[in-house]
Amino acid sequence: MNAQENKQLVQEGYQLFQRGDIAGMLMRCHDDVDWISPETELAPFSGTFHGKQGLAEFFTKLNASLQAIRFEPQEFIAEGEKVVAVGQATWLVKPTGQQFDTPWIHVFTLRDGKIARIQAVTDTAASERAFRTGQTAQASTGSQLHH
16 A cells, blocks of 8 residues: 555544444554553553554453544654654543543554554653642643653
């Protein structure tokens, strides 16, 4: 697949995620797909997940912990087998009732027309604050991305 086809596949994956069709999204992934995100002490969905079953576990943990108030992919950059998605999100942490805003970047590696790897970069400080009960969790506009 060329860069534009890869970009389209990733965009379709986001549409499926936003509709809650995780099974449809997983169909666009390799059996040995990797999800890699920053390890954080309080977020049960942080870290590395391997394979379609691992990715399904990631989304189950994410859904149990967070509700997307706003999830906006804003820009897609594609070159060869890489697609970079840049966006903004506002999340509600279900256990604490806290909300936080965060910019995010997802770097996709595609192989044979399927997603083989996803590396996520986000503001881990904002999410950790939101997972702590009773603390203000709004990310500042100039917050740094961590990976």
